[in-house]
Amino acid sequence: MxxxxxxxxxxxxxxxxxxxxxxxxxxxxxxQAPETWSAFVYAHGYNSGRYKKTDDFEDYQSCKAFATEQAKELGDVLWECGLRCRFDNSRQGFQCETMQNQE
The missing domain is CATH 1.20.5 (Single alpha-helices involved in coiled-coils or other helix-helix interfaces)
Structure with missing residues (x-):
């Protein structure tokens, strides 16, 4: 018992x-987190894991403008903008609700 x-x-x-x-x-x-965008500029290639990340853009257009300017300065490298990004410990990297790279 x-x-x-x-x-x-x-x-x-x-x-x-x-x-x-x-x-x-x-x-x-x-x-609901506020809508903030983060710019990811891949100076060493997309799959390298080394990128320059800049946060707190209010909209996609301002993120895109910053990212394209940085990408041109680094030799026309790849870039993306992510919405509501946060660091994911299990994946050891940033995860975003959505990622965009529209010219």
Whole structure:
């Protein structure tokens, strides 16, 4: 009987923990961050992982203007602008809601 109550306690404890983690995840996803754009200029190639990142542009057009100017200064390298970018520890890099590179 004592094993059943111990097992029930552990199951309830893990269920509460799982519920709390789920609730925290949902809360983070539903929070709306302000619309900010980040410019990524790939001076060493797109797949190198070395890029120049500049944040806090209010719209895509201002991000694009900055990125194209920086790209031309570095020899017409690749660039992208990302919306609501954040650092993802699991991937060890920045993840954005959307990435654009429209001329």
């Amino acid at each position: 004592q094993n059943r109550s111990s097992l029930l306690f552990v199951v309830i404890l893990f269920s509460l923990l799982a519920g709390a983690l789920y609730w925290i995840t949902i809360e983070e996803e539903t929070q």
